[in-house]
Amino acid sequence: MEKEGCIFCKIIEKKNPSKIVFENGEIVAFDDIRPQAPVHIMVIPKYHIEKVSDLTDENISLIGRLVLVAKNIAKEKGIQESGYRIVINCNKDAGQEVYHLHLHLLGGRKFVWPPG
Numbered sequence: 001m002e003k004e005g006c007i008f009c010k011i012i013e014k015k016n017p018s019k020i021v022f023e024n025g026e027i028v029a030f031d032d033i034r035p036q037a038p039v040h041i042m043v044i045p046k047y048h049i050e051k052v053s054d055l056t057d058e059n060i061s062l063i064g065r066l067v068l069v070a071k072n073i074a075k076e077k078g079i080q081e082s083g084y085r086i087v088i089n090c091n092k093d094a095g096q097e098v099y100h101l102h103l104h105l106l107g108g109r110k111f112v113w114p115p116g
């Protein structure tokens with residue numbers, strides 16, 4: 001999917017509304033519009049990359065910084081000790097709906113394993 005039709009790029013550009021919980025020069029985090037848990041936050045890079053399978057040696061360190069933002073938010077939201085899940089869906093079998101790389105931060109309830 002092109003950057004032009006991307007709903008997450010519109011959120012980054014503030015053309016679409018969202019409840020932003022963190023932002024720096026590279027990363028934005030905001031509440032998921034259809035939360036699957038009491039805490040459900042999207043953590044995304046500000047530049048358009050579709051999915052985890054598009055990561056390369058050149059940009060792989062981005063994932064580390066996305067995880068760092070997620071774990072800091074988990075602490076702020078009070079779910080560090082109770083626990084949380086970080087999820088990245090890639091392509092259709094995983095149910096990827098938005099083709100702009102994003103990490104789900106989920107917490108505030110108990111999750112089952114294996115996931116559905």
Ligand code: 5GP
Nearest residue numbers: 007018030031032033034089095096097098
């Ligand atoms: P995926 O299935 O692609 O891994 O997850 C996409 C997530 O983005 C879903 O949890 C969905 O609820 C969320 N989402 C889709 N559109 C919007 C939107 O316009 N605003 C926000 N805040 N979340 C969205």
Ligand code: ZN
Nearest residue numbers: 006009048100
């Ligand atoms: Zn995008």
